[in-house]
Amino acid sequence: MLTHTHTHTHTHTESYTQLIFQTIPCSSAPSARERPSLKPAAGGSARTSAARERTARASAGPVFKGVCKQFSRSQGHGFITPENGSEDIFVHVSDIEGEYVPVEGDEVTYKMCPIPPKNQKFQAVEVVLTQLAPHTPHETWSGQVVGS
Numbered sequence: 001m002l003t004h005t006h007t008h009t010h011t012h013t014e015s016y017t018q019l020i021f022q023t024i025p026c027s028s029a030p031s032a033r034e035r036p037s038l039k040p041a042a043g044g045s046a047r048t049s050a051a052r053e054r055t056a057r058a059s060a061g062p063v064f065k066g067v068c069k070q071f072s073r074s075q076g077h078g079f080i081t082p083e084n085g086s087e088d089i090f091v092h093v094s095d096i097e098g099e100y101v102p103v104e105g106d107e108v109t110y111k112m113c114p115i116p117p118k119n120q121k122f123q124a125v126e127v128v129l130t131q132l133a134p135h136t137p138h139e140t141w142s143g144q145v146v147g148s
Contacts, residue, residue, distance in 0.1 A: 066082045100146075106131065110128070120137040
């Protein structure tokens with residue numbers, strides 16, 4: 001694999017900044033077959049490095065309560081309606097903890113993390129299903145259907 005590194009040094013009055021740019025060829029990007037699945041491994045979660053970074057940014061923040069408004073396993077995301085009535089919050093599959101795929105009506109707790117690059121909107125992280133919606137079948141991440 002070929003990589004190319006540029007180093008630029010800028011010296012300003014009383015400041016020193018060094019910028020390093022590394023160019024990685026597109027051919028090193030994973031193919032569709034190599035990309036991770038939206039389905040977590042049995043007993044695990046689909047945690048990604050990006051999800052771990054979001055969790056780290058939100059770890060000191062408060063825990064909120066809400067209800068799952070909608071979640072699409074095939075698309076890998078959904079929305080939570082906050083208990084306080086504010087705007088619905090985006091949730092990604094990699095930020096859901098536990099063994100069940102969320103469904104409409106599940107009660108959840110979560111923390112909030114700003115979405116880069118502008119950090120004007122937020123998404124839910126560390127999402128935990130605290131109460132499964134009654135009389136609703138639930139699927140585990142491994143595909144087993146529980147309840148009715």
